[in-house]
Amino acid sequence: MFVEKGFSRVPFDSVADCYIINTCSVTNTADAKSRKMIRKAIKMNPDAFVGVMGCYSQAKPDEVSKIIGVNAVIGNNHKKEMVELVLNNKVDECYVDVKDILRDTTYEDLMSFEFEHTRAFLKIEDGCDNFCSYCIIPYTRGRVRSKPYKDVLKEIQGIVYKGYKEVVLSGIHTGKYRDNDVNLSALVKMIVNEVKGLRRLRLSSIEINEIDDEFLEMLQNEKVIAKHLHLPLQAGSDEILKLMNRKYDTNYFYEKVQKIRNACKDISITTDVIVGFPTETDEQFNESLEFIKKVRFSGIHVFPYSKREKTKAALMTQVKDQVKDNRVKELMNLSKELEAEYAQKFVGKTLDIIVENTHEEYLVGHTTNYLKVLIPKMTDFIGKDIQVKIEKYEYPYCYGKVVEE
Ligand code: SF4
Numbered sequence: 001m002f003v004e005k006g007f008s009r010v011p012f013d014s015v016a017d018c019y020i021i022n023t024c025s026v027t028n029t030a031d032a033k034s035r036k037m038i039r040k041a042i043k044m045n046p047d048a049f050v051g052v053m054g055c056y057s058q059a060k061p062d063e064v065s066k067i068i069g070v071n072a073v074i075g076n077n078h079k080k081e082m083v084e085l086v087l088n089n090k091v092d093e094c095y096v097d098v099k100d101i102l103r104d105t106t107y108e109d110l111m112s113f114e115f116e117h118t119r120a121f122l123k124i125e126d127g128c129d130n131f132c133s134y135c136i137i138p139y140t141r142g143r144v145r146s147k148p149y150k151d152v153l154k155e156i157q158g159i160v161y162k163g164y165k166e167v168v169l170s171g172i173h174t175g176k177y178r179d180n181d182v183n184l185s186a187l188v189k190m191i192v193n194e195v196k197g198l199r200r201l202r203l204s205s206i207e208i209n210e211i212d213d214e215f216l217e218m219l220q221n222e223k224v225i226a227k228h229l230h231l232p233l234q235a236g237s238d239e240i241l242k243l244m245n246r247k248y249d250t251n252y253f254y255e256k257v258q259k260i261r262n263a264c265k266d267i268s269i270t271t272d273v274i275v276g277f278p279t280e281t282d283e284q285f286n287e288s289l290e291f292i293k294k295v296r297f298s299g300i301h302v303f304p305y306s307k308r309e310k311t312k313a314a315l316m317t318q319v320k321d322q323v324k325d326n327r328v329k330e331l332m333n334l335s336k337e338l339e340a341e342y343a344q345k346f347v348g349k350t351l352d353i354i355v356e357n358t359h360e361e362y363l364v365g366h367t368t369n370y371l372k373v374l375i376p377k378m379t380d381f382i383g384k385d386i387q388v389k390i391e392k393y394e395y396p397y398c399y400g401k402v403v404e405e
Helices: 028-044 055-059 061-065 081-088 137-141 149-161 184-194 213-221 238-244 250-263 282-295 321-344
Strands: 018-023 049-054 072-074 095-097 113-116 119-123 166-170 200-203 228-230 268-275 299-304 350-359 362-366 372-376 385-394 397-404
Touching: 018 028, 018 055, 018 081, 028 049, 028 055, 049 055, 049 081, 055 061, 055 137, 061 072, 072 081, 119 149, 149 166, 149 184, 184 200, 184 213, 200 228, 213 250, 238 282, 250 268, 250 282, 268 282, 268 321, 282 321, 299 321, 321 385, 350 372, 350 397, 372 385
Parallel strands: 018 049, 049 072, 072 095, 119 166, 166 200, 228 268, 268 299, 372 397
Antiparallel strands: 113 119, 350 362, 350 385, 362 372, 385 397
């Protein structure tokens, strides 16, 4: 929208007339990083217009507006407002517009793509109604709202015409996508059947209990759907899962993973795990470790629990930071082991990759199951689908040889 109004985008580290900082508030670290970015922008050009939006603005507008040099603070679901504010630039003191997002039922359509080499991210949904006891997101993003399916189809077709090979569907709680009677599986089916020329469709993350049989059937039969699912587990102890207000137990999770693997043998299944959730004992953490080993994820994003105001878990007995740090290390080591174990299975096999970019003396691309593959540099391959024989794995890359263009 800014570009349409004649602005041009410059790297964040350069002096600009206007800085828009889209903040995150998922953890305390995210809040701190958001503040750091705001201060950095003000320091780089004290005369610039500094506008702050996103989840930190939504959660703590007073805190943001007190930072000297901030000109505007905008909440979620009306980010478009920022363009007019900058154009008018009449704000003498800090302008704050943050509404009660829990009452908002509209989907603010920002045509929000993000491009990364050959891959485009398309947001199709916002908000979450789950209220996991540790999570601030429902308070900063509001209720589930979805982009109309016709717009999704049109925009993906446009992305493919621009030359992008892969589209990642993203959202806050993507599995809850719904436009009248079109749910996520129906949407994916339409994308697969109606968008011409799309090479790969990936889901950013989906809850285990939102994978239905229709989706599994597509996963099994449609080559275009990436053979990688990111299924947030959060904890492998049933007691902790209950306290977290997650909607499954470990039994359900395990059975469903088996069902997914029966439909799609070599699929990569990655996950998120929070360690040091309030009251988590050593025993419960060990239970989590054992469960994770049993599932054999192909990668884990590990998060130390972060206390968020307004949430139920903030009122529970907290785990010491030192204990959390030790658990993070232990789980990250396990993640590395599991990652290597999964990748090693593909050594000697021939896989398709979409070549994305260069990496030192290599070209780099991903397979459908999200293995990161390096091949000798041949620049004319960027953007192409090629077949590669995997020769070895050295954390975190597979190394391959081109067998066929
Ligand atoms: S489902 Fe995800 S976004 Fe929603 S409350 Fe739980 S962790 Fe937060």
